[in-house]
Amino acid sequence: MNPDLKKERDGASFDPEKIVNLLYGGPDRVKRKRKLESLALNDPDFQHEDLNFMSREQQYETQLKKSIMVVQKQEKHGIMGPEDSAHYVYNGAFKAMAGPFGLHTSMFLPTLRGQATDEQKDKWLKMAENYAIIGTYAQTEMGHGTFLRGLETTATYDPHTQEFDLHTPTPTGTKWWPGCLGKTSNYCVLMAQLYIHGKSYGPHPFMVQIRSLEDHKPLPGVTVGDIGPKFGYAGNDNGFLRFDHVRIPRDNMLMKYSRVEPDGTYVKPPSSKLAYGTMVQVRSFIVSEAAESLAKAVTIATRYSCVRRQSEMKPGHPEPQVLDYVTQQYKLFPYLAAAYAFMFAARAMVSVYFRSMERITRGDITVLPELHALSSGLKSLSSWVMNAGIEECRMACGGHGYSHASGIPSIYAEHTPAATYEGENTVLMLQTARYLMKSYSQSVQGEKLAGSVAYLAGVQPVPVAGRTRDVLDLQVLIEAYQHRAARLVHEAALQLRKEQQAGKDQPDAWNATSVDLVKAATAHSQYFVVKNFAARLADPAVDSSVRAVLTSLCQLHALHGVVNNSGDFLEDGYMTGTDIRQARRHINALMAKLRPDAVALVDAFDYPDGILNSILGRYDGNVYEHLLEWAKASPLNKTDVHQSYHKYLKPFLQANRAKL
Numbered sequence: 001m002n003p004d005l006k007k008e009r010d011g012a013s014f015d016p017e018k019i020v021n022l023l024y025g026g027p028d029r030v031k032r033k034r035k036l037e038s039l040a041l042n043d044p045d046f047q048h049e050d051l052n053f054m055s056r057e058q059q060y061e062t063q064l065k066k067s068i069m070v071v072q073k074q075e076k077h078g079i080m081g082p083e084d085s086a087h088y089v090y091n092g093a094f095k096a097m098a099g100p101f102g103l104h105t106s107m108f109l110p111t112l113r114g115q116a117t118d119e120q121k122d123k124w125l126k127m128a129e130n131y132a133i134i135g136t137y138a139q140t141e142m143g144h145g146t147f148l149r150g151l152e153t154t155a156t157y158d159p160h161t162q163e164f165d166l167h168t169p170t171p172t173g174t175k176w177w178p179g180c181l182g183k184t185s186n187y188c189v190l191m192a193q194l195y196i197h198g199k200s201y202g203p204h205p206f207m208v209q210i211r212s213l214e215d216h217k218p219l220p221g222v223t224v225g226d227i228g229p230k231f232g233y234a235g236n237d238n239g240f241l242r243f244d245h246v247r248i249p250r251d252n253m254l255m256k257y258s259r260v261e262p263d264g265t266y267v268k269p270p271s272s273k274l275a276y277g278t279m280v281q282v283r284s285f286i287v288s289e290a291a292e293s294l295a296k297a298v299t300i301a302t303r304y305s306c307v308r309r310q311s312e313m314k315p316g317h318p319e320p321q322v323l324d325y326v327t328q329q330y331k332l333f334p335y336l337a338a339a340y341a342f343m344f345a346a347r348a349m350v351s352v353y354f355r356s357m358e359r360i361t362r363g364d365i366t367v368l369p370e371l372h373a374l375s376s377g378l379k380s381l382s383s384w385v386m387n388a389g390i391e392e393c394r395m396a397c398g399g400h401g402y403s404h405a406s407g408i409p410s411i412y413a414e415h416t417p418a419a420t421y422e423g424e425n426t427v428l429m430l431q432t433a434r435y436l437m438k439s440y441s442q443s444v445q446g447e448k449l450a451g452s453v454a455y456l457a458g459v460q461p462v463p464v465a466g467r468t469r470d471v472l473d474l475q476v477l478i479e480a481y482q483h484r485a486a487r488l489v490h491e492a493a494l495q496l497r498k499e500q501q502a503g504k505d506q507p508d509a510w511n512a513t514s515v516d517l518v519k520a521a522t523a524h525s526q527y528f529v530v531k532n533f534a535a536r537l538a539d540p541a542v543d544s545s546v547r548a549v550l551t552s553l554c555q556l557h558a559l560h561g562v563v564n565n566s567g568d569f570l571e572d573g574y575m576t577g578t579d580i581r582q583a584r585r586h587i588n589a590l591m592a593k594l595r596p597d598a599v600a601l602v603d604a605f606d607y608p609d610g611i612l613n614s615i616l617g618r619y620d621g622n623v624y625e626h627l628l629e630w631a632k633a634s635p636l637n638k639t640d641v642h643q644s645y646h647k648y649l650k651p652f653l654q655a656n657r658a659k660l
C-alpha cells in the first residue's frame with residue numbers, strides 16, 4: 001500500500017463502511033453487491049486483453065462473447081432483477097462499457113413489458129427474456145432524433161390483408177443510431193408513423209423481425225448495418241435500418257395502449273405519450289448512470305491526487321501531495337459532493353418512477369406529466385454535471401489523465417452521450433420548463449399545486465436588504481434555492497408573456513424565451529437535488545460521524561452552486577454581496593475540513609479496482625510501477641523494433657544519411 005494513501009485512510013473521521021451501507025441500502029445488500037461484483041470480476045471467462053489495445057472489431061467480438069456468457073452465467077447463479085444486474089453485469093462484467101446486448105435489456109425488453117398486450121407478451125416476451133431472439137429499440141432516424149412527430153418511417157395499415165406496410169421513403173428516414181442493431185439484433189421495436197386510410201396517427205411501436213433466425217441475413221426488403229466508429233461505444237454496433245415495403249401482421253403493433261382494429265378503426269390510448277414510456281424509464285435510470293460515472297472519475301482523481309507529489313510549496317520542503325493545493329481541492333471536492341448529491345437524487349428518482357408506474361398501471365395517468373418533467377430535468381442536470389466533472393477529473397490528473405491507463409478517457413467516452421441519448425439535454429430541460437410554465441399559470445389562476453412544483457405557488461418576498469443570515473445553514477440554503485427556482489420560473493413566465501404581448505406568436509415567444517426557460521428548469525432541478533440531499537441527512541438512522549461529513553459535503557454542494565450561479569441569487573436582492581463573500585469563505589473552510597476525509601469518502605463509493613479499471617485510481621496507490629507495466633503491454637511494444645521500421649523508417653533514414 002502506498003504510504004500516503006495509508007495515512008489518508010488512517011486519518012479519516014468516519015468508517016467508510018457506514019457510508020457504503022447508507023449508499024447501497026444496508027449490510028445485506030452490500031454483501032450481495034460485493035459477492036456479485038467479485039463473481040464477475042474473478043471469473044476467468046470474463047478476462048480479456050485491455051479493450052484499449054483492441055481494434056473496434058475485436059472489441060465488438062469480445063463484448064459479444066462476454067454478453068453471451070453473462071446471460072448463461074446469470075441463469076446459473078440465479079442473478080435477476082435490476083439491482084443484481086447493475087452489480088454483476090453493468091459494473092462487474094462490463095465495467096460500465098457498452099456491450100452488444102445493452103439495448104436488448106435496457107429498452108427492448110422494457111418496451112415489450114410496458115407496451116405489449118398480454119397476448120403479445122405470451123408470443124414474444126418469453127422468447128426475448130430467454131434470448132431466443134435479440135432486439136433493439138429503433139426510433140431515431142438520420143434526419144430526426146428529437147422531433148418524434150417528424151419521424152419518416154411509415155407503417156401503413158392495409159385492412160384487406162390486415163397487415164402494416166413498413167417503408168422508409170427518404171434517405172433521412174433511415175433509422176440511425178439504435179444500439180445493437182448493426183450486427184446483433186434479429187428483432188426490433190420500431191417506432192413508425194402510423195397511417196390508416198391516408199390519415200396519420202403519429203409514432204407508434206411495432207414489433208419487427210429484421211434478420212433471419214436461420215442464417216442472420218437481413219430479411220427481404222430490409223437493409224441493415226453498422227453506422228461506423230464513434231467517440232466511444234466501440235463495443236456496441238449502433239446501426240442503420242431501412243425498409244422497402246416490408247409487410248408485418250396487424251398484431252405486430254404493440255397494442256397495450258392504442259389499437260388498430262381489423263377494419264382499420266383506430267382506438268386511442270388514454271394518453272398518446274404512453275407510447276414514450278420506455279424513454280421515461282431509461283431517463284429515470286440515467287441519473288444513476290451519471291452519478292456512478294462521476295463517482296468513478298472522482299475516485300480515480302482523488303486517490304491519484306494523494307499519491308502524486310509535485311512542486312515545492314515551501315522552499316526546501318518535500319513536494320506536497322497535489323491534493324494539498326487548494327486549487328486542486330476546488331477542482332475535485334465540488335464534484336465529489338455532486339457525485340453524492342446525484343447518488344441520493346438517483347435513488348429518489350427511481351422510487352418516484354416506480355411509485356408513478358404503479359399508479360399508471362392502475363390506470364391513473366395523472367402522474368405522467370410530473371414524472372416526465374422530473375425525469376427529464378434530473379437526467380439532463382446530472383449528465384451535464386457528470387460530463388463537466390469527468391473532464392475536470394481528467395485535467396486534475398495532469399498528463400497521466402489523458403492516458404487510457406487512467407481509466408478516465410473510457411469513462412468519459414462511454415458516458416458523455418448520456419447528455420444526448422434518451423433525449424438531448426436542452427430539449428428535455430425545455431420539456432421540464434413546459435411543465436413549470438403550465439403549473440405556474442395554474443397557480444396564478446388559483447389552482448393548488450402539489451408534488452415537486454408546490455413551491456411555485458408564491459415567490460417568497462425578498463428579505464430586507466442587509467439582513468444577516470447564516471449561509472452555512474442547510475435550511476437557509478434550501479430556501480435560497482427554492483426562491484431562486486420560483487423567481488426564475490416566474491420571470492420566464494413574465495418574459496414569455498411579454499414576447500407575446502410584443503406581437504410574437506406562442507412558438508416564437510417560446511423560442512425567444514428559451515434560454516431563460518432552460519435556466520429556470522435547471523434551477524428547479526438543482527433545488528430538488530439540494531433539498532433531497534439534505535432530507536437524506538435528516539434521517540435519524542444515519543450515523544452521527546457519517547452525518548457530520550455528509551453535511552459538510554451537502555453544504556459544499558449547495559454553496560458551490562450558489563457561488564457559481566451568484567447572479568441568480570443576487571439579481572433580485574435575495575442574497576447580498578456579503579452572503580456570496582461568506583459563501584466563498586465557507587467553501588474554503590469546508591474544503592479544509594473535508595481534506596482529511598477525501599480518500600475515505602471516495603473509498604465509500606466502494607468501487608473495487610476491477611471495476612475502476614484505472615492505474616491511477618488503484619486502491620493500493622502503487623501507480624508508477626503499474627503504469628510502466630501497462631505501457632509495456634501495448635501492442636506497439638510487442639517487439640523492440642516495429643515492422644514499420646523496416647518498411648518505412650529504415651529506408652528513409654538510410655537515404656538521408658546517404659545524402660550527407
Ligand SMILES: CCCCCCCCCCCCCCCC(=O)SCCNC(=O)CCNC(=O)[C@H](O)C(C)(C)COP(=O)(O)OP(=O)(O)OC[C@H]1O[C@@H](n2cnc3c(N)ncnc32)[C@H](O)[C@@H]1OP(=O)(O)O
Nearest residue numbers: 086106145146148273276279285286288289372421422423
Ligand atoms: C448502475 C447504474 C445503471 C444505469 C443504467 C442506465 C442505462 C443507460 C444505458 C441506456 C442506453 C440508452 C441508449 C440510448 C437509447 C436512445 O437514445 S432511444 C431514443 C431516445 N429518443 C428520445 O429521447 C427523443 C427525444 N424526444 C422526445 O421525447 C419528444 O419528442 C419530445 C422532445 C419530448 C417532444 O415531443 P412532442 O411530441 O413534440 O411533444 P410536445 O408537443 O413538446 O409536447 C406534447 C405534450 O406531451 C408531453 N410529453 C412529451 N413527452 C412525454 C413523455 N415521454 N411522457 C409524458 N409526457 C410527455 C409534453 O410535456 C407535452 O405536454 P403538454 O404540455 O401538452 O401537457
Ligand SMILES: Cc1cc2nc3c(=O)[nH]c(=O)nc-3n(C[C@H](O)[C@H](O)[C@H](O)COP(=O)(O)OP(=O)(O)OC[C@H]3O[C@@H](n4cnc5c(N)ncnc54)[C@H](O)[C@@H]3O)c2cc1C
Nearest residue numbers: 138139140144145146177178179417420421422423424426
Ligand atoms: C451513443 C448513442 C446511442 C444511441 N442509441 C439509440 C438507440 O438505441 N435508439 C434510438 O432510437 N436512438 C439512439 N440514439 C439517438 C439519440 O436518442 C438521439 O441522438 C437524441 O435523441 C438526440 O436527437 P438528435 O440526434 O436528433 O439531436 P438534434 O435534435 O438534432 O440536436 C441537435 C441540436 O439541436 C438542438 N435542438 C433540437 N431541437 C430543439 C428544440 N426543439 N429546441 C431547442 N433546441 C433544439 C439540440 O439542443 C442540439 O443542440 C443514440 C445516440 C447516441 C449518441
